[in-house]
Amino acid sequence: MAVSAVLWDIGNVIVRWDPRTLYAKFFKEPAQCDRFLSHxxxxxxxxxxxxxxxxADNRAPLLERFPDYADxxxxxxxxxxxxxxxPIAETxxxxxxxHAAGVPQFALSNMSHEVFDGITAMSPAFERLGGYVISAEIATMKPDPSIYALACERFGFAPRDxxxxxxxxxxxxxARALGFDAHHFTDPAALRPALEARGLL
Structure with missing residues (x-):
């Protein structure tokens, strides 16, 4: 059966996120940046x-272990x-x-509840999504099957849809193991052809 709705990830699908974008500016030497992000x-x-x-709670142990990196x-x-x-323009x-074609769209993302509002303010495209399941709200992350099941229950679609x-x-x-059709987003230019191939556009 043909799919009839789209379930979006957010980070690096709708908006670009990479800690190096910050820390490459924070540290003068690339090796310092690498060490910080790996250790x-x-x-x-x-x-x-x-x-x-x-x-606040998550950084407390790090501040004790790495006081020199406090800032x-x-x-x-x-x-x-x-x-x-x-935002990623192609997405x-x-x-x-x-949205113009009347295709229902939702989001399923591993994300902190503390940053949700700021992230969804980054693009008017988020206003087109009919609902969200965010990992922090249920303390469960993809690819745990239960978070996909919650998305289906909340949005009223089966995985095959x-x-x-x-x-x-x-x-x-x-997702595929649970019966979803899926597109691995690695090249923004490949997104629209993937949607067209499924008859969504």
Whole structure:
């Protein structure tokens, strides 16, 4: 059966997010930046934010372990928005085109509840989405099957009805295992052809 709705990831699908966008400016030497992101504020450490832990609570142990990096650790929150380089134009255009075609659209994202409002203010395309499931609100992240199930329940569609778009291969595999059609977002130029191939545009 043909898909009839789109379920979007947000980070690096609708808006570009990369801690290096901030910390490459914060540290003078690339090696310093690499060390900080691989040993202090790591991706694994950041996962706690997506599970609902506050920035303040999550940084407290790091401040004790790495006092010399205190300013940089605080910057993960105080300069959070410097990690973004704006919306992805091809995705914005696709969301607008889908909206014009009457295709229901929603979002399923691993994201902190503390930054949700600011992120969704970055583009008018977010106004076209009919609802959100955010990992921090349920302390569960993709690719856990329960978060996909919640999205289906909340939005009133079965997995087979959705095209799921995500930049993470792990999340894509998790969705496909549950019966979703899925597009692995690696090249913005490939998005519209993927939508057209499914008859959504």
């Amino acid at each position: 202090v504020c790591t991706v694994e450490w950041h996962v706690a934010h997506d599970l609902g832990v506050t920035f 940089a650790i605080h910057a993960w929150e105080t300069r959070w928005w410097d990690m973004f380089s704006g 914005e255009a696709a969301i607008e085109a889908l 959705f095209l799921f778009v995500d930049d993470s291969a792990r999340n894509i595999d998790g």
